[in-house]
Amino acid sequence: MSQYLIRRLLIAVPSLLGISIVLFTILALAPGDPFGELAMNPAVPPEVRAALREKFGLDDPVMVRYLRWLTAMFQGDWGFSFVSRMDVDTLILQRLPATLIVIGASQVLALLIALPVGIYAATRPYSIFDQVANTLAFIGFSLPTFFTGIVFILIFSITLDWLPFVYQSNINATGLAWYWGHIKQMIMPVAVLGLFQGASWTRFVRSAVLDVIRLDYVTTARAKGLAERVVVMKHIVRNALIPVVTLVALQMPAVFGGAIITEQIFRVPGIGSLLISSILANDTPVIMAVTFVFACLVILFNLIADILYGWLDPRISYR
Amino acid sequence: MAGSTPASLTVDPATGVPVAVKAKPKRVTPGREAWRRFRRHRLAVASAVILSVMILAVLFGPLVWRVQINEIDFSAMLEGPSLAHPLGTDDLGQDLLARMLYGGRISLAVGLTAMAVAVIVGTIVGAIAGVSRGSVDAGLMWLTDLFLSLPQVPLLLLIIYLFRDSLKEIAGPEVGMFILIVVVIGGFRWMPVARLVRAQFFSLREKEFVEAARALGASTPRQVIRHILPNALGPVIVAGTIDVAAAIITESTLSFLGLGFPPDIPTWGRILYDAKDYLDIAPHWAMFAGGAIFLAVLTINYIGDGLRDALDPRRVL
Numbered sequence: 001m002s003q004y005l006i007r008r009l010l011i012a013v014p015s016l017l018g019i020s021i022v023l024f025t026i027l028a029l030a031p032g033d034p035f036g037e038l039a040m041n042p043a044v045p046p047e048v049r050a051a052l053r054e055k056f057g058l059d060d061p062v063m064v065r066y067l068r069w070l071t072a073m074f075q076g077d078w079g080f081s082f083v084s085r086m087d088v089d090t091l092i093l094q095r096l097p098a099t100l101i102v103i104g105a106s107q108v109l110a111l112l113i114a115l116p117v118g119i120y121a122a123t124r125p126y127s128i129f130d131q132v133a134n135t136l137a138f139i140g141f142s143l144p145t146f147f148t149g150i151v152f153i154l155i156f157s158i159t160l161d162w163l164p165f166v167y168q169s170n171i172n173a174t175g176l177a178w179y180w181g182h183i184k185q186m187i188m189p190v191a192v193l194g195l196f197q198g199a200s201w202t203r204f205v206r207s208a209v210l211d212v213i214r215l216d217y218v219t220t221a222r223a224k225g226l227a228e229r230v231v232v233m234k235h236i237v238r239n240a241l242i243p244v245v246t247l248v249a250l251q252m253p254a255v256f257g258g259a260i261i262t263e264q265i266f267r268v269p270g271i272g273s274l275l276i277s278s279i280l281a282n283d284t285p286v287i288m289a290v291t292f293v294f295a296c297l298v299i300l301f302n303l304i305a306d307i308l309y310g311w312l313d314p315r316i317s318y319r
Numbered sequence: 320m321a322g323s324t325p326a327s328l329t330v331d332p333a334t335g336v337p338v339a340v341k342a343k344p345k346r347v348t349p350g351r352e353a354w355r356r357f358r359r360h361r362l363a364v365a366s367a368v369i370l371s372v373m374i375l376a377v378l379f380g381p382l383v384w385r386v387q388i389n390e391i392d393f394s395a396m397l398e399g400p401s402l403a404h405p406l407g408t409d410d411l412g413q414d415l416l417a418r419m420l421y422g423g424r425i426s427l428a429v430g431l432t433a434m435a436v437a438v439i440v441g442t443i444v445g446a447i448a449g450v451s452r453g454s455v456d457a458g459l460m461w462l463t464d465l466f467l468s469l470p471q472v473p474l475l476l477l478i479i480y481l482f483r484d485s486l487k488e489i490a491g492p493e494v495g496m497f498i499l500i501v502v503v504i505g506g507f508r509w510m511p512v513a514r515l516v517r518a519q520f521f522s523l524r525e526k527e528f529v530e531a532a533r534a535l536g537a538s539t540p541r542q543v544i545r546h547i548l549p550n551a552l553g554p555v556i557v558a559g560t561i562d563v564a565a566a567i568i569t570e571s572t573l574s575f576l577g578l579g580f581p582p583d584i585p586t587w588g589r590i591l592y593d594a595k596d597y598l599d600i601a602p603h604w605a606m607f608a609g610g611a612i613f614l615a616v617l618t619i620n621y622i623g624d625g626l627r628d629a630l631d632p633r634r635v636l
Contacts (some may be wrong), residue, residue: 010428026474026478141620143613144616150605150613151609253472257472276476277580287476
């Protein structure tokens with residue numbers, strides 16, 4: 001198992017490098033100058049500008065610039081945000097927990113929906129429950145997250161007035177009320193993201209279980225006289241989850257995309273809304289760093305999926 | 320499929336020579352067979368009808384409903400649906416029906432063009448990987464996997480942020496943005512198609528009819544274009560259909576974040592973006608725009624589902 005883990009970690013390195021090359025190429029190909037605003041500013045004399053370019057090494061060859069940028073990225077030296085007047089890494093570290101909580105909670109919610117519904121629907125294929133679940137899943141992943149978010153705000157915040165629709169980091173309360181305030185404002189973003197993911201995962205789970213359920217070893221397990229619950233949980237689900245884990249890992253980039261939009265709608269102070277606001281404010285160092293963090297998160301989740309994969313299917317670890 | 324191939328060989332009693340006997344007397348073309356399978360998926364047929372109505376509406380609607388999209392009327396601000404304005408008005412009193420019809424053109428055009436980009440790039444990459452073995456295949460697949468693990472929305476936003484101004488200068492605000500959005504969305508959605516095409520090529524290039532073509536001296540491009548590619552198209556069409564829906568969602572997302580088309584071009588996502596600040600007084604504004612996106616995406620997904628039933632020969636119906 002540990003050998004398998006090390007191999008997976010080593011495979012993650014080239015993809016991380018590949019992503020960094022893509023990012024840097026985009027940046028290098030982009031027209032304009034990272035010091036565009038300085039260049040426009042008539043108060044900055046040309047000698048100062050040239051000195052700055054010299055200092056930051058902007059006139060060096062591409063390879064040198066890439067290597068310097070890469071080492072700086074890995075050393076945690078991500079530059080300075082001109083808009084927020086603080087270091088980019090502290091800014092991102094401030095924002096990261098909110099994003100991770102929203103994404104994590106919504107993934108848990110999605111699993112809580114997809115696993116039971118998908119398994120139950122697959123054990124009774126073409127029943128009424130299956131058809132209703134299928135239709136709802138189709139509707140669920142055809143609804144764009146920004147529209148669901150708006151509908152939720154309209155229903156739960158404006159019409160019913162149950163939940164706040166603007167996220168507040170500082171809640172004026174203590175003890176239980178403080179926790180309740182935080183949970184209340186998390187409900188809608190988590191639900192929007194979780195329902196969308198849950199809908200598409202339900203279909204994955206259903207078709208994966210359907211593939212497994214007709215195999216001979218399942219009949220054997222039944223013939224042994226095992227309870228139906230044991231057959232489903234121990235024999236069917238564990239094997240059906242193997243392809244599901246792969247598909248979930250492949251969906252991870254889309255999850256982060258959805259998280260950005262959800263954060264933007266509900267004003268959650270995470271790195272997604274940070275990305276949007278820095279794009280609108282032309283804050284290049286922050287944009288680059290956030291994109292890089294998202295790329296790292298995608299690779300991290302792929303790694304977790306690989307580990308899960310090895311746990312679900314012991315044959316893989318020995319290969 | 321079954322009807323078009325000779326099913327078994329029997330011996331002609333008169334001559335003693337083996338002849339091919341058709342399983343069915345009537346010849347069924349693959350297209351007709353696919354249509355028969357598609358029709359069995361009732362929701363897909365209904366979706367095809369609804370989507371056709373929507374496409375016809377955005378194509379010919381502006382010819383019938385001759386209200387200007389930017390006609391400002393402060394006496395009719397944020398009104399609900401009425402006879403004069405069937406879908407109501409926005410905060411400047413502009414007619415929403417006219418804006419929705421105009422925006423629908425752009426949203427659907429972006430979806431279709433981005434799909435075309437994705438399918439063309441994906442088919443080329445997949446075909447090259449599928450025909451060549453060894454390092455070219457491995458390299459292309461590494462590239463595909465790399466693109467699959469890129470965080471797409473952040474990169475989309477980054478590219479649009481970096482390149483929008485220069486493209487606007489070259490091609491004008493509308494066309495420049497259209498090209499940028501289509502290329503970027505297509506450029507991030509070709510990977511599933513490439514994988515599908517490669518997998519199809521792997522099985523098809525060992526089939527007897529390709530071997531026969533090879534034995535007859537057909538060059539590799541001819542084998543690919545005449546023999547392999549037409550047989551690999553089924554799954555590609557299904558994937559392409561779903562790509563249209565994904566592209567429409569992505570374009571609406573960009574517009575919704577305020578980073579898509581300029582404000583004076585009302586795509587569906589842009590209308591929703593403008594409407595979200597007036598949810599409490601004019602919910603109809605957001606609902607119509609969001610509903611249109613939802614309906615288009617839902618019907619396209621259902622059509623994709625029906626096409627999968629129709630074009631995937633492994634499915635027995």
